Amino acid sequence: NAGVTQTPKFRVLKTGQSMTLLCAQDMNHEYMYWYRQDPGMGLRLIHYSVGEGTTAKGEVPDGYNVSRLKKQNFLLGLESAAPSQTSVYFCASSFLSTGLTTEAFFGQGTRLTVV
């Protein structure tokens, strides 16, 4: 029972490098989200998707891009990493049931350090 899987779990980047974080869910959920978590800041929404082929900006989208070509996958890209993007990244998914958003299921997180 995989649920939500994130890869990689850890990564160290040099400033200016690019990378893609992959999120995969096997629960057939419509909604997928990318959050970042920094000390004292809580979880902040970067981008989200309400379905295959659709994405939208969240609270802190600058410096990130996303794609959802398949319903089960949600990719987060950093084109030119900056030290300010050092954080823990969480992917989550949820679905709509009788008009109400259900709970979100989270991946285990990706710890990214940009030096």
Place this chain on the structure above:
Amino acid sequence: RKEVEQDPGPFNVPEGATVAFNCTYSNSASQSFFWYRQDCRKEPKLLMSVYSSGNEDGRFTAQLNRASQYISLLIRDSKLSDSATYLCVVAFYAGGTSYGKLTFGQGTILTVHP
């Protein structure tokens, strides 16, 4: 004003104590409410959904007050294993787009000591 605000904490209580957390939200159209627990920067995990009538799960009781736009979590008979960060989550149903934006509070740290 932040969309979701929680008690700043931290809370440091002895085993067996009762502790309560409050959370306020700004969007009156919010429709789904949750409490999550997060351990040591691991992924958040659902503790309880919060229903209009209030709900209880063992030592945990959640209440929703729509008029005042706040939700609460009560933990009775605290255990050492309850030490964690508790996150308040509010979802707003956006209608046409059917998007339920999940907004998290900053979290409240609870430490239960012997």
